Amino acid sequence: MAEMELRAAPPFALIQTQVGNAAVALAEHRSIVSIAAFAECLAPLQVAPGVTLPGPNRQTYHDGILYLWAGAENWLALADTADPDFDLRMAQNCNTLAAVTDQSDGRTILRISGPAARDALAKLVPIDLHPSAFPPDATAMTLAAHISVQIWHSPPDGFELACFRSYAETLYEALIEASNY
Numbered sequence: 804m805a806e807m808e809l810r811a812a813p814p815f816a817l818i819q820t821q822v823g824n825a826a827v828a829l830a831e832h833r834s835i836v837s838i839a840a841f842a843e844c845l846a847p848l849q850v851a852p853g854v855t856l857p858g859p860n861r862q863t864y865h866d867g868i869l870y871l872w873a874g875a876e877n878w879l880a881l882a883d884t885a886d887p888d889f890d891l892r893m894a895q896n897c898n899t900l901a902a903v904t905d906q907s908d909g910r911t912i913l914r915i916s917g918p919a920a921r922d923a924l925a926k927l928v929p930i931d932l933h934p935s936a937f938p939p940d941a942t943a944m945t946l947a948a949h950i951s952v953q954i955w956h957s958p959p960d961g962f963e964l965a966c967f968r969s970y971a972e973t974l975y976e977a978l979i980e981a982s983n984y
Contacts, residue, residue, distance in 0.1 A: 834889035916961025
């Protein structure tokens with residue numbers, strides 16, 4: 804029997820749309836895992852990946868991996884690129900302290916950038932994105948156009964939003980619409 808090769812495919816065509824002073828794009832595919840601490844393992848897990856995992860509503864970047872707080876005793880870890888062994892490496896790093904689950908094909912990341920990005924997002928999210936309330940190391944789990952997202956800063960002038968793959972095109976269209984006015 805012939806071997807079958809599986810390849811990750813984007814949820815819709817890779818496009819970027821410039822709307823006024825904002826650009827909305829489907830981010831490049833990259834590896835994502837969720838990390839959920841096992842009972843009584845939080846303290847040793849905090850440093851198991853070789854970096855102190857961020858506290859509530861914070862993110863940290865270390866050695867090519869962005870760690871996002873994703874709820875009580877939960878984090879998302881995002882590699883800079885698509886790495887087929889990322890989940891295995893993260894599971895080894897976390898030893899037996901956490902459940903590490905590949906989320907790479909289940910989540911999509913959209914990026915909105917430019918001088919009008921914050922204003923466009925303010926129409927879609929119920930949180931304050933002003934730098935005094937949402938500093939560069941902040942992250943939040945919230946809604947954008949009634950879609951569950953995790954949002955964080957994307958230097959130099961943008962934001963990234965991770966959503967479930969099945970909502971990606973709808974969120975993309977909402978970001979375009981919000982950028983129009």
